[in-house]
Amino acid sequence: MAEASKGLITTNIQSPAHSVKNREDAIPTGWKYKRLKLGPITLPWYASPKSQLILVSFVCFLCPGMYNAFNGFGASEQLSPYASSASNSAIYATFAVAGFFAGPVTNTIGIKNAVSFGSLGYCVYVSSLLHYNFSHEIGYNVFAGLLLGCCAGILWSAQGAIMMSYPPEKLKGRFISWFWIIFNLGCVIGSLVELALNINMSANATLRSSIYVGFLGITFLGACLSWTLVDAKHVVRYDGSRVILMKHPTWKTETIGLWETIWSDPYIILLFPMFFTSNWFYTYQFNDVNLTQFNTRTRALNNTLFWLAQMFGALIFGMGLDFPNTRRTTRAKVAWVVMFVLTFTVWGGGYVFQRKYTREDTALMDHFVYDWTSDGYVGPMFLYICYGFYDAAWQTCVYWFMGAITNNSRKLANFAGFYKGIQSAGAAVIWYLDGFDSPRPYMSLFASCWILLAGSLVTALPVILLKIKDTVPLEEDLKFTDETVEDVIGHKVIYDSPEQDKV
Template sequence: MTDRRMANDKSSGILSAQPLESPSDDGSLKAIRKPKWYRSTFWNAFILGICNFLAPGIWGAMNSLGGGGQQSPSLVNSANALTFCLMVLTCFFSSVVVRWVGVKWALIIGTLGYCPYAAGLYVNNRYGDGWFVLFGAALCGLSAGIFWSVEAALALAYPEPHNQGRFLGFWLSFRLGGQIVGGAINLGVNVNNNKAGSVSYHVFEAFIALQALAPFAGLLLSPPGKVQRTDGLPVRLSIGNSITYELKAMSKLFFSKQFLLIVPLIAQAVYAESVFFTFQALWFSVRARALGSFLSGVVAVTLGNILGKYLDHTKFSLKSRSRGAFFTILGLQGAWWVWATVLVTEFNKTNPTYDWVDQGFGKGFALFLFWVAGFQLNYMFLYFVVGNLAETQEEVIRICSLLRGTESAVQAVSYGLGSVSVMARTGSIYLNFGLWAISLYPAWLVISKIGVTLGDKKLAREEAVQERVLDNHSPDQQAEK
C-alpha cells in the first residue's frame, strides 16, 4: 500500500503540495490533472468567503456599529441572546440536516435567516418597533446555527493539508470584510455625527440588499464530490448514518475529555464579542463607532492572515506552531483584559462619550482595535485546535457543530448579561478576564499534546481517504465488482 501513497514530508507532518500519482478508474496510476478553476479549493474558499461576507459578515458589520447601530445596546443584546440560544439547538442538529440535504444545501439554508434580522433593525431604527428585531433574531438563530456548523466543516475538509491555515485566513477575512464594508458605509453616512445615538436607517437598507444575495452565492459552491484538489484526493464530507447514531455520536464527542478541556478556551474567546461591541456603543460617538468598525476589520484581517501563514509554515514542527500560537494569542489576550479592566473602571466613574477629536480618545479606541483583532486570532486558533482533534471526516462535521454550538451557548449568555446595565458597563469585562484565566491550564493540557501524542490529524484523515480510494481501485476490488 505504501508504494502507492503520494509523496509526503513526514518530518513536517504536512502532505506535499504536488502528489506524484493518483488512481484512475481502471485501478492504474496516472498523473494528476490541473484542477478546473471553478472546482478548485481556492475557488471554493472564495465562494465560502462570499457567503460568509454576505451573511454573518454583514451581521457582524451591524454589530460592530455598537449595539446594532442603536442608541441603546440593550434591545439588540437581548435579540442576540435569543439568536444564540436558538443556534445552540440548530448546531446540535446540523449533522442531521447534512445527512438529509448535503453540505451545499445545508449551507444555503443557513443563509436564509440573516436578512430578516437586518430588516428588523431597519424597522426599529426608522419606526421604533422593537418586536421585529426579536422576530428577525429568532429566524436568524434557526438558520445561522446550520450555516456556522457547515461552513466550519467545509473550511477544515476542503483544502489540501499544506493550504489549511491559508484557507482559514482567507475564508475568515471575508467575515471581517463585511465589517469593513459596513463600517465604510456607516462612516460615509455619519461622518458629521459626533454625538452619541443611533446610526442612519439608510445604512440598514444597504445591509438588507447585501444579505438577500447570500443564498444565491451559495449556489456557486462545489459539492464535496466535485471539488478538485491539487493533491488529487477526493473530498469526503457526508453523513450516511442514522439520525439516532448521529445524535449519540455528537453527545459522546461533546463529553470526551479533550473537547471538555477546550470548552473554557472557547468560552473566553467568544464571550468577548458582546463585550467589545457594547464597550464601543457605550463610550463612543456614532462616527467614532463607524471608524472603529472599519479600522478594526482591517487590523484583524491583516493579523489573521499572518497567523494562517504561520500555522502552515512547515519550517516549524506542528508542536512548535501550536505552542507558539497558544502562548502569543493567549498572552496578548491577557494584556487586553488588564488594560480593559483599568479603563472601564475609570469610564464607569467619568461616563465619557469619546469622539475622535477628543483628548483621551486613543486609549479606548486602540483597545477596541486590539480586541477585535484578538477575537479573529482566537477564532482561527480554535479551528486549528479542533482540526487536530477530529479523527475522521465525519467527525469534522460533528466537532465543528459542537464548536459552533458551544460558541452560541456562551454568546447567548454574554449578550443576555450585556443587556443588564451593570454587566454592560463593567461586569462582563471582569467576568471575561476571569474566563481567560480559568481557560489557560485545561487548554494547555490539550495544546501540549498536539504534535506529540496527538499527531497531525489532518494528515491522518487525508491518508485514510487516499487508502480507501486506492483500495476501491485495486485490481482485486475491480475483479469483485
C-alpha cells in the first residue's frame, strides 16, 4: 500500500468511498463521532453519512414532501385560474434556471446552509396560500412562487450532493432508496388525507385556515431541522475517509467550477435527455390519466397506490444497484437493460389503455369514469401502480448513474443542479403543452413520454458503457479541488477544535 506522504495513491486505495483499513486515529473524538447504543441497537454517529442522509431526508419529507401532500388534496385549488397559472409559471421558470446554476451556490455557501436556505421557500409558499384565503391578492403568491423556485433548486442540489457523495461506493444505491422512501412518505400522507376526505364521495369542502396553519408549522419545522445538519467537512465515514470538496470555495472559483464540470466531463450532456424526461411524464399521468378517467375518491386511492409503489420501487432498485459480489460496471449495464425493458412493458400497457379514450371524449358530459367498484378497474389501477414503480426506478437509476461517475461532492452538487434544473424545464414544457390555449391530444402527449424515455436511455448508453467504472480513482476525483489524499482518507491528525481543524 502506498504511503500517504508519497503523494497520490497508486495501488490498493483508489477512492475515498472505497473501504480502507479502519484507523481509530483518523476518527475524531468529539460528540459528533460517538456511537449511541439503544439496547442491542448501535446507532451511527451524528456526523456519519447515514445520520446526515436521514436528517436531510426528513427535511425533504417536511418541506417538499409536505408541499406535495399539501397540493395532493387540493390545498391550492382555491387560487383563481390566473393566480394559479402565475404562481406555477413563477415556480417552474425560476426552478429551471436556479436549479441549473445551484451547484456553485451550494459549493460556495456549504451544503448545510444551502439546505437551510432552500427549505425556507416551502413555508413561505404555504404562507402565501394562507394569505390568499383572506386577501385574494396574487402579488404575494407570485413572489412566493419565484422564491420557492430559487430555494427548491438550491435545496435539491445540496440534497443530491449529500445523497451521492457522502456514502461509500458500495452503498450509494441504498442511500438513494432510503431517501426516496422517506421523502415519498409525504406524498402518501397527502393521498391518504385526500382519500379520507372523499371516501364517501362527499364534495371537497373548502379547506379551513387551520389546515394551512398546520402545514405552515410543519414546513417551518423542516426548515429548522435543516440547521441540525453538520458541514460536509465534518462528515467522516466509518473507514475514516472524508468527503471530497473544495476547502476554500469562493463565488469565482465555483462559478468557474460549473463550466469546468461541463468542460472536463462533457459526457454529462448525454444524460441531459434523462434529466429532461424525469418529470415529463407526471403531467400526462396525473392530468390525462388519473384526473380524466377516475372519480374523486378513486383518484385519491390511485395516488396512494402510486406513491406506495414509488417507495417499493426505490427499495427494490436501490438494493439491486448495490447487489454484492457483482462488479459495478455489470450492475450498471443490467440496470440499463431492465429500464429499457420496463419502458416498453409499462408504457406498452399504457398505450393499450390510452387507445380507449381521447381528449374529445373526456369533454362530454356523460363521459365514463372509473370508480373502484367499477368492472374493469383492476387493470387501470395496476397500470397506475406500474407508473409509480417505474418513476421510482427511473429516478433511482439516474441518481445512481451520476453517483457512479464520481465521488467528488463539488462535481456532484453541479450534477444534481443540472438534473433538477433541466427536469423542471421539461416539466414546464409539458405543462404548457397539456394546459394552455390548444392542448395537444392525449395520444400525442403519451407518445412524447414513451419516445423521450426510450430515446434518453439510448443517449445515456455511452456514458454507462464508457464512464462508469468499478471504482473511481482518487486521482480523478481530486481534479479541480485543493484536497489531498491525506485529507480525504484521514491520514492527517484530526483535531477536535474547529480553530485547529487541519482537514
